Amino acid sequence: MDEVEVVVAHSERATLRVGDVFLKVDCDQARIDVEVEAMAMVPVPTPKVLWRKPPVLAIAAVPGTALGRLGEPSTASPAAWASAGAAVRKLHDAPVPPRRGRAGRPVDEVAAELDTECEWLVRNGVLPADLVTHNRRIAEAALRPRTPVFTHGDLQIAHVFVDGDEITGIIDWSEAGHGDALFDLATLTLGHEEHLGDVVAGYGADIDLDLIRAWWSVRSLLVVRWLSEHGFDPFEPGCEVDVLRSQM
Template sequence: MDEVEVIVAHSERATLRVANVFLKIDADQQRVDREVEAMALAPVPTPEILWRKPPVLALAALPGAALGRLGERDVAPPAAWVAAGAAIRTMHDTLPPLWRGQDAGELGARLEAECEWLLDNDVLPTDLVIRNRRLAEAVLRAWTPVFIHGDLQIAHVFVAGDRVTGMLDWSEAGPGDALYDLASLTLGHEDQLEHVVAGYGSEVDLELIRGWWSMRSLLVIRWLVEHGFDPSAPGCEVDVLRARM
């Protein structure tokens, strides 16, 4: 009998792997419905859905390997990052889903609440929070909504050589700011931004991408701490914020 590998597990959901099958367990069926619909709409490779029996969604493993992981040294070749940028562009050129997506007003309110929590609980130095909040606020402007993945961290992009073989975890997909996906992919791997942009194939505002690095990091630190993860590990979210200083 194959071993069961715990990929990620916390109070909201868990993902297990048995041989070449991934089992996603999620009590929020609306979130799973959205993920299944997003994968059906996506113009890039996604995992094959083997079966679904709530609260479990069974997915086939993707070929290749993850582009990388936050906090770890880059091992994928530059061509893989270029290919990832091209795949993102293909997605962004597709009509976005009809459901509600990112909202600048809601993001601003979340940013304010998370920064207050970081300061009230002495999680980060005041100057670090203030500086990064100022950078993050720059992204709170009008944007043309595109089809974004919504959680495009590098562990969710699989590659084989210079080819993208698939993208995982579509539960946050919807209409949103194109630069958010580019920033999510390169968070903590800033040296790869030029390769991703080269594959993306159009000019992007690099300062706004840096603003999204600050925004994503500030918004996620409390959740990571409360769910047993360490945002202060080398190369992770706290280091991303320090790099902005």
């Protein structure tokens, strides 16, 4: 019998793997609704939905291996990273959905959350004030008007699967909707700046790299507290705190 592997688990949701089946348990059925709908719409490979019985969604494993993991060197080829960029461009060129995704949050809302998190990080001595202040200044560039596109919203490299140089599937669509294209590109390359050029080459458009770096600061500042409170360590080598330090 296949063993049950706990892929991720915290107070909001859990994902289990049994053989070639992933079971996603989520207390918020709206997230599952978004995921199922997005996977049916997008022009890129996604997992097959096997069945759904709230609060559980069963999906098939996609072939291949993850493009990489935050905090670890990626063993994927430059061509695989370029293929990821090309897949993201295909997504961004798709018809824009009506729903706002995580990458489309209003600028003033993101700015307010940034200020709250920066104040918390400094007040509680989690990070040095100069590190937080410098990255908050960099982050400001990302808070600008943008033309919305179809975005994944949580395009971590662990959510992109490859076989050789080809993309075999993109998973975890619960944050999908219209939003800022550069948010996706920044999330994909977070902690892997050495592959930014490969992704941009595959994406095939002029990209303001300073805005990518601005989104690196935004994402890292916003998640340090959440990660720490949900059993993850943003201080691991190569992870969010190291990303903030690399911006200095």
